Amino acid sequence: xxxxxxxxxxxxxxxxxxxxxxxxxxxxxxxxxxxxxxxxxxxxxxxxxxxxxxxxxxxxxxxxxxxxxxxxxxxxxxxxxxxxxxxxxxxxxxxxxxxxxxxxxxxxxxxxxxxxxxxxxxxxxxxxxxxxxxxxxxxxxxxxxxxxxxxxxxxxxxxxxxxxxxxxxxxxxxxxxxxxxxxxxxxxxxxxxxxxxxxxxxxxxxxxxxxxxxxxxxxxxxxxxxxxxxxxxxxxxxxxxxxxxxxxxxxxxxxxxxxxxxxxxxxxxxxxxxxxxxxxx
Amino acid sequence: xxxxxxxxxxxxxxxxxxxxxxxxxxxxxxxxxxxxxxxxxxxxxxxxxxxxxxxxxxxxxxxxxxxxxxxxxxxxxxxxxxxxxxxxxxxxxxxxxxxxxxxxxxxxxxxxxxxxxxxxxxxxxxxxxxxxxxxxxxxxxxxxxxxxxxxxxxxxxxxxxxxxxxxxxxxxxxxxxxxxxxxxxxxxxxxxxxxxxxxxxxxxxxxxxxxxxxxxxxxxxxxxxxxxxxxxxxxxxxxxxxxxxxxxxxxxxxxxxxxxxxxxxxxxxxxxxxxxxxxxx
Numbered sequence: 001x002x003x004x005x006x007x008x009x010x011x012x013x014x015x016x017x018x019x020x021x022x023x024x025x026x027x028x029x030x031x032x033x034x035x036x037x038x039x040x041x042x043x044x045x046x047x048x049x050x051x052x053x054x055x056x057x058x059x060x061x062x063x064x065x066x067x068x069x070x071x072x073x074x075x076x077x078x079x080x081x082x083x084x085x086x087x088x089x090x091x092x093x094x095x096x097x098x099x100x101x102x103x104x105x106x107x108x109x110x111x112x113x114x115x116x117x118x119x120x121x122x123x124x125x126x127x128x129x130x131x132x133x134x135x136x137x138x139x140x141x142x143x144x145x146x147x148x149x150x151x152x153x154x155x156x157x158x159x160x161x162x163x164x165x166x167x168x169x170x171x172x173x174x175x176x177x178x179x180x181x182x183x184x185x186x187x188x189x190x191x192x193x194x195x196x197x198x199x200x201x202x203x204x205x206x207x208x209x210x211x212x213x214x215x216x217x218x219x220x221x222x223x224x225x226x227x228x229x230x231x232x233x234x235x236x237x238x239x240x241x242x243x244x245x246x247x248x249x250x251x252x253x254x255x256x257x258x259x260x261x262x263x264x265x266x267x268x269x270x271x272x273x274x275x276x277x278x279x280x281x
Numbered sequence: 282x283x284x285x286x287x288x289x290x291x292x293x294x295x296x297x298x299x300x301x302x303x304x305x306x307x308x309x310x311x312x313x314x315x316x317x318x319x320x321x322x323x324x325x326x327x328x329x330x331x332x333x334x335x336x337x338x339x340x341x342x343x344x345x346x347x348x349x350x351x352x353x354x355x356x357x358x359x360x361x362x363x364x365x366x367x368x369x370x371x372x373x374x375x376x377x378x379x380x381x382x383x384x385x386x387x388x389x390x391x392x393x394x395x396x397x398x399x400x401x402x403x404x405x406x407x408x409x410x411x412x413x414x415x416x417x418x419x420x421x422x423x424x425x426x427x428x429x430x431x432x433x434x435x436x437x438x439x440x441x442x443x444x445x446x447x448x449x450x451x452x453x454x455x456x457x458x459x460x461x462x463x464x465x466x467x468x469x470x471x472x473x474x475x476x477x478x479x480x481x482x483x484x485x486x487x488x489x490x491x492x493x494x495x496x497x498x499x500x501x502x503x504x505x506x507x508x509x510x511x512x513x514x515x516x517x518x519x520x521x522x523x524x525x526x527x528x529x530x531x532x533x534x535x536x537x538x539x540x541x542x543x544x545x546x547x548x549x550x551x552x553x554x555x556x557x558x559x560x561x562x
Contacts, residue, residue, distance in 0.1 A: 102442055113426065113483045114440035142554075145394065152439075159395035161383055163555050202394045269554040273423070274444050 006048040007106035008275050011095035012038040012141055012268035013084045014134045015168070015242030015249050017211030018198075020191030021184050022149040027126040028119060031149030032133035034191055035198050035207055036242075037166060037249065038141050041265040043082040043092055044275075045099030047107050050077025055086070055096075064097040064131075067124035072112070074104045083263075087173035089245020094134030097121045098272050106274050114139070118272075119151035129181070141271025143207065145198065162204045163269060167255040167262035171224055172246035179244050190217035204238070208251060211240035220244075231258045287329040289556050290383035292376035293319035293549035294365050295418045295425075296449070296523030296530050298492030299479075301472030302465050303430040308407040309400060312430030313414035315472055316479050316488055317523075318447060318530065319422050322546040324363040324373055325556075326380030328388050331358025336367070336377075345378040345412075348405035353393070355385045364544075368454035370526020375415030378402045379553050387555050395420070399553075400432035410462070422552025424488065426479065443485045444550060448536040448543035452505055453527035460525050471498035485519070489532060492521035501525075512539045 019034030053060055054077075065078055078100050084090040098121040105112050112120070118139045125131040137144040140157055148156035194214035198207050212229060215221045221229070225241055228248045232239035237254035241247065248255065255262040300315030334341055335358075346359055359381050365371040379402040386393050393401070399420045406412040418425040421438055429437035475495035479488050493510060496502045501524055502510070509529045513520035518535035522528065529536065536543040 105442055109484075111482060111484055112442070114423070114442045116439075117442060141551075142395065158397075158433075161386055161393070161395045161398060161555060201392060203390075203392055270422075270551040273550040274442060 004049060005107040006046065007103040008044060008046040009099040009102035009272060010042055010044050010275050011099045011138050011272040012040065012042040012270070013095065014038050014091035014137045015089055015247065016091070016133060017207060017240045017242065017249070018191050018194035018214035019133060019243065020188035020195070021132060027123045028151040029149065029154045030126045030132070031122065031136070031146070031155060033146050033149055033195055034133055035143070035145045035195060035211070036137055037143050038137060038268040038271065039090070039166060039265045040268045041083055041263070042268065043080060043084065043095035043099055045096055045103055046079045047076045047100060047103035051075065053078045053080070055080045056082065062093055062096055063128040064093055064121070064124035065100045067128060068097050068101045068120050069104055071120045071124070072101065072104050072108070072110050074108050074110065076104060076107070085170050087245065088170045089174065089242035089247045091131060091134030091138060093130040094121065094125050095138055097124050098135050098138055102272060102274055115152040119153070122151045139272045141268045143204065143267060145195070145202070160202050160204055160207060163267045164204060165252050165264065165266050166249060167253065167264050168242065168247055168249045169228060169255055169260055169262045170245070170247050171228070174244045174246060187218040187220070190214050204251060208238035208240045215241040215243070228260065234258070285330060286388040287327065288384040288387035289325060289327040290380040290553060291323055291325050291556050292380045292419050292553040293321065293323040293422055293551070294376065295319050295372035295415045296370055296528065297414060298488060298521045298523065298530070299472050299475035299495035300414060300524065301469035301476070302413060305431070308404045309432040310430065310435045311407045311413070312403065312417070312427070312436060314427050314430055314476055315414055316424070316426045316476060316492070317418055318424050319418060319549040319552065320371070320447060320546045321549045322364055322544070323549065324361060324365065324376035324380055326377055326384055327360045328357045328381060328384035329360070332356065334359045334361070336361045337363065343374055343377055344409040345374055345402070345405035346381045348409060349378050349382045349401050350385055352401045352405070353382065353385050353389070353391050355389050355391065357385060357388070366451050366454070368526065369451045370455065370523035370528045372412060372415030372419060374411040375402065375406050376419055378405050379416050379419055383553060383555055396433040400434070403432045420553045422549045424485065424548060426476070426483070441483050441485055441488060444548045445485060446533050446545065446547050447530060448534065448545055449523065449528055449530045450509060450536055450541055450543045451526070451528050452509070455525045455527060468499040468501070471495050485532060489519035489521045496522040496524070509541070515539070
C-alpha cells in the first residue's frame, strides 16, 4: 500500500553432490539429473524501483537476473545479499535469478504462478550457461533428487525426507561455464550411476557416499579437497564435494569434529519463498 | 543415537476454497482438482514406541493414520497436537496421516522418498474416505493449485506465489465422508469453473473471489456463513469458505477489521517437514 513497489525473496543455497547433463533444443527440457542439499544459508534478493544490481552492496552484472526480468517485462533495481561465496558451487546465480523473479512478480503484480517463475528462472540460467539444475532444486528445498531434468512441467523431482546440520568449507572457486563447455561424457555417466545408487537407497548417508564416488570418478576432486574429505571419512563421518566449486560439505559435525573450522548451516526445509514487500497499487 | 526411536513432523493446515472430485480405479489417481491455502497453524505428529494414538492428549482412532503405518510396516504410538478444530475443513486427517508417515519413516529408517510418503498418505486418505486433495497440498505448502488430482507421480501442482496474514472463524463442523458420498456432479462443475478462473488470473484476490462463488454455486454455504462473508465483502475485504467445514477464512485483517474475533495465522511457506527425532541405530 505504497507508491514504492518492493519485495524480497529468500532462496536457499544448493550444493550439488552428483549430476549428469542433459541437453535439449528446448531450454526448458535442458538441465541436469542429480542430487544435492539445499541450505538454510541462502540468498536474499530485493527488487525495487531503479536500475542498479548489487551483490552484498557492490555493483555487479548477473546475466540470468537480467534475462528473467526481461521475460517478466520489469525494469528494477536488484539487491542481492548472501553469506555464501560466489563461484564455490552454492548456486548463487540460480538463487538470485529465482529470487529476482519471485520478488519482481510480487512487487510489480505480474500474476505469474510459482511454476512459471521457476520456469523463467531455469531457462534464464540455461541460456546464460550459468546453471542446469540449481533453480528447480532451490524452488523445492530439502534434499532434492532431480530425476528428470528441466522446468516444472517437463522435469521430475523427488526428495530425501531428512533434515540435518550441515558443515562446509570453501577451498576455492570453479568457473561453471568452463566446466560445462568441456567434454562431459564421463562425468555424466558417473552421475547417472551415482543417482541410481541414491534411488536404490534414498538416505543422506547413501547420498554422501555416492556423491564422493561421483566426484572421484568424474575427476572433480584434487589432492587438497580429497585430503579434507578423507580426514572426515577416517573417523566415520560423511563428507562430499559441492559442485561446481571447491567446497567440502559434511553431515552433522563431520568437519568440526576433526579439527576444521567450517561454516555451519542446516538443510533448508522451505525452498524459495517471498518474505515481504508491498505491491504498487 | 538412542534406543528409543522417535521423530516429529509438522504439517500445515489446509483450507480448500474450491474443488472438483475425480474418481479413478487407482486410488493414486483419485483425488480432487482445486485450490486452497495452507496455514502456519498446523499439526505436529510424533511417532515413538507404543500402540496408542492420541489427539491433543486424548485417545483417538484415525483410520488413515493406521493405514499409512501398515503400509510402512511400522507399529508405533502416534501423538497428534494441533490448535485446529477437527471436522472444520483444515485437513487434519491428511496432516496427521502425512505427519505420521514422515515421522515413522525417520524414526524407523524405512528409506522411503518424499514422493513415496506423500503417495502412501494420499492413498490412505482416499481409501478411508477422509480426504481427496489435502495431502498433496500440505506436502507442498504455500497456496497450492491442484491442477491434476492424485499422488505426486500422477497429479500436477502449481502455486500462487504469495504470502499473507490469514484470519479464520470456525462456526461448526461438516462430516467429510457424508458430503463426498452424495451426488457431487454440480459441485464438481462449479469447482472446474472456479479453478479455470484462478488459472486465468492466479492471484490471491481471484482465488478468494472464485472460492466464494464456488461455495454459493455448489450449495456449500448457509445463512450464518454467508452473513459473515458479506460483512467482510461490504468493506472491500476478501473472504471465502474453507471446505469441507463451516469455516470462514479472510485475507489480511478481513474479519477483525469488521468486528469479529478470529484466529490469526499466515500462509505456510514450507509444507510438511520433519522437525526432529532420533532414529533407532
